[in-house]
Amino acid sequence: MRSRSSGPRRSSGPGAGMWPAEADPLLGHTLADRYKLERAIGHGGMGTVYRAEHVVIRKPVAVKVLDAAHSERRREVERFLNEARAASKIRHEHVVDITDFGSTDDGLVFLVMEYLEGEDLASTGDREGALPWRRAAAIVLQIAAALEAAHAQGIVHRDMKPENCFRIRRGNDPDFIKVLDFGIAKMLEDSDVEHPSSASSGLLGTPEYLAPELIRGLKPDARVDIYAVGVMFYDLMVGRLPFAGESFMSTLTAHLMQLPQPPSQARPAAEIPEAVDTVVLRALAKDRDQRYATIGEFSTALRAAIAEADAALAPPPPPLPPPPVPEKRGIHPRVAIAAGVALLVVFSAVLWTMAKRFYTKDQVEAAAVVSAPNVAAPAFNPAPVINEAPLPVAPAVAPAKLEAPAPEAPTPAAVEVAVPDVEAVEPVDSVAAAESDTDAAPEPPRGPTAAPKGPRSGPGPLTAGEFTAAMTKVGARVKLECSRFSLRKMEVTVQVIVGADGTVKSAAPTGSQAGSTLGNCVARVVKTALLRATRAKSTHRHTFTM
């Protein structure tokens, strides 16, 4: 159950408060020859809202008719028509569309709006209690979009509250928001009009949503709407208002004096991220200079907080691919082995050809068995017994000892090529040579400035430069989100552990800022940094100057 100190809403549908709906003489009346008033929807501070039908185009509309008591006061009529003019100027999908306004011959002042089917956010809150923070944020972003459009037209709403935000279904979205009631909207360019003080004409607006500067009687600007949106966001997520006193005066005092409890602490079960706390608390800053300068900035910060929470839910990014394998100079061991075997086969074949020319078949077969048992085996059958004198067998690696007659010998070129190659490309030695090549390559320097190692060692450690660059990247957000906890030029040093997957595993403020709100805020932002993957986690330090 929500705790609103102001009690029941003034306008929560037919029959609310002192409103004698049944006796309403306007029911069934056709206003300005066009709008047949069918049913009263609710009654607010200025008048009654009816569901009506446009008799020509047969379209349902909502018609707000100013109460007779107000119609007699010029100032009230002006305020009412001001709403019509202001809202009809904005034209935004999240602002209720005003299609007509004016007064009738019999003195009825009215405005005509698109008819909305749904309920206001106060009713949603009363029925559902606190909403999940993401749903609340999605609703608030729509309200902020409506206000951004209004502010762009120089219009400040000044009465933002759940009762003025209507929730309708649009397509599949049951939470489509329309902002209503620009009744006390103030044209910013209307700079000569001083804000009426509470002493002279009563505080305009609803106490629970009043920005401190309005209570102090300062001239309002768009930041009063940012404050009210902060109150609404808090209320939607937490299920209670941030500043709610027992009386009107104590509520106003709370706005001026009381620090709001962070939403995540006020409702721990809701798992409201710290980043969302930060956005709400900044919108609720007592000093308007400490708030977001524009409602657009508020929306950007809220979106960033949502994205941060989404990123925390997402699985860690896949490790970065290893650096490209540098092309290795020299012969790959496998190539060397293959070449060695091939040359051995060629050389054996040469020997075989030569032997066939100078020795008998039996002698040759015997020589083949002795000299090359493992090479070209399919070509020979092991010779059984050799009765004749042993052949002058030429070992495969020493063909020069062959005593072949010069004229019949293979061309010298062929022998010269074969001999040195076979000696040079001995398979086992080649592998060893290849390995020792790698080992002999200069070892990259270790430590923070080490370059990534070769392909067999994986990506190298983070350099100091890489880490500093990542911290510089998050530095802007550190300032944006944490400067409100800091005096100018304060320093915060954080100790950061970066995991092998490039995410920040831990960030802790050190020294005088250890455990401080400022330190924790900086650490929280630092935790969102993303670096590159390495072979192992590493520890770094960085100092931010606020």
Ligand SMILES: Nc1ncnc2c1ncn2[C@@H]1O[C@H](COP(=O)(O)OP(=O)(O)OP(=O)(O)O)[C@@H](O)[C@H]1O
């Ligand atoms: N366009 C509309 N379509 C449907 N219902 C509407 C529309 N505009 C207002 N209502 C409903 O009519 C009722 C009265 O609205 P009204 O704006 O008069 O109340 P209020 O916010 O208390 O006004 P005020 O700020 O002038 O006191 C509310 O319940 C509101 O939700």
